[in-house]
Amino acid sequence: MKTCSCLQAGRAATFACLFSGLAAGAAPAHAALGDTAPAETPQASTPANAQTLAGGAARVTSYVDAGGTHFNEYIATRNGQIFAYTWQGPTPPDLDALLGRYAADWHSGATALHAAGRDSLHAARVDTPTVVVESGGQMRSYIGRAWLPAALPAGITEGDLQ
Template identity: 85%
Template sequence: MKTCSRLQAGRAAAFACLLSCLAAGAAPAHAALGDTAPPEVPQASAPATTQTLAGGAARVTGYVDARGTRFNEYIAARSGQIFAYTWQGPTAPDLDALLGRYAADWHSGAAALHAAGRAGLHAARVDTPTVVVESGGHMRGYVGRAWLPAALPAGVAEGDLQ
């Protein structure tokens, strides 16, 4: 039986940790609100569902993240821009990552809502000129949606975002 020093064991553990981090980082990434959607690539580990909306004005791609939350990504057919997201599942999404460059608008809108005493305990709607975010739920049951009102394609209404 071969023995190894603590230094060698530490290096082996560090290498194993590095490999697991790289493997986790290789998980499919999704673009933020307002970004151009990446081309569709079939994924064996997390198959996505796709459907059209408003006579082809938009497509909706559904996927489940590693934590079990189901997302619908709404993409304008003409521009390829992601104009909305909806979610439902056991964990709340990272809204800063999901909203991308619109996260600051959401933060300022949420702060104004809170300062006015209108922030709900289990649900909130932050409505700014650039982005609207509705979120709510309770532990292990989160729901919400976020969209860019000015980017809704013709024929797509707020009520279509489910």
């Protein structure tokens, strides 16, 4: 029989809460990372605003979802692909919906991070070859970003994703 310390049990409980909390949030958009952006703005409680980055290489659409969380959706101008999301607000996004086909990579990376004991109570960075997800915060104050490193348009770095 294997025993574990209170610290290990606490980490496991925290990890389980993080996954369940992130999965329970509202989906921020109809399209996921890697998808082509919809022709119209996703339904939101406030109108969307748009701006351009890197001389027009990408556009950023900002909106607030029904839960009050502010999202930035980063779209490559060349092909219309959504290459990143950032969020900040009182409710966490549904990362499975947000990441779409990259959700399995994120889950594998998060599991490996937890197994190595490198996860923390309030923040995590899961860095895989296909997707990077940074998330953190406390109840009613969530922040994060997710992006596809290989899909970043020329002239755009992870530092531009705010």
